[in-house]
Amino acid sequence: xxxxxxxxxxxxxxxxxxxxxxxxxxxxxxxxxxxxxxxxxxxxxxxxxxxxxxxxxxxxxxxxxxxxxxxxxxxxxxxxxxxxxxxxxxxxxxxxxxxxxxxxxxxxxxxxxx
Numbered sequence: 001x002x003x004x005x006x007x008x009x010x011x012x013x014x015x016x017x018x019x020x021x022x023x024x025x026x027x028x029x030x031x032x033x034x035x036x037x038x039x040x041x042x043x044x045x046x047x048x049x050x051x052x053x054x055x056x057x058x059x060x061x062x063x064x065x066x067x068x069x070x071x072x073x074x075x076x077x078x079x080x081x082x083x084x085x086x087x088x089x090x091x092x093x094x095x096x097x098x099x100x101x102x103x104x105x106x107x108x109x110x111x112x113x114x
Contacts, residue, residue: 005052014049021053021112025066031103035072038105039079046110055114057083060090064109066097072105 006013015022026045028038050056067076073094084090099107 005049014053016053016114019114020061021050021055021110021114023049023110023112025107025109027099027101027104027107031101035067035075035105036079039076040083042106042108043079043083046108050110050112053112053114055112057112058085058088059113060088060110061113062111063090063092065092065094066099066107066109067094068097068099068102068105070096076106 001017003016004012004014005016011024013024023046026042026049028041030037030041033041047057050059065076065080067073076094097107099105
């Protein structure tokens, strides 16, 4: 059985299947923030969605981070390092990408276990 959460006409924010939680790409709502602010906002969204599924960031299996500008890599890492629990750092990829909206500096996709 597949459970979908926050289902819209184009996408669901989250799906759960077979003990695995799949999040859609999480992007900031406030495009005026710098990379630290946008990263903190996105990581907070991830925390809330994982909690809704009954899990948390300690069970992240994989994180994919998309940055509009690799110059933001150090600032993003500063916020990430403070957020991710030591001993539970997941596999992660970070790439530069043209994001769908110019005000977005970051998008994060996460897969987690229950």
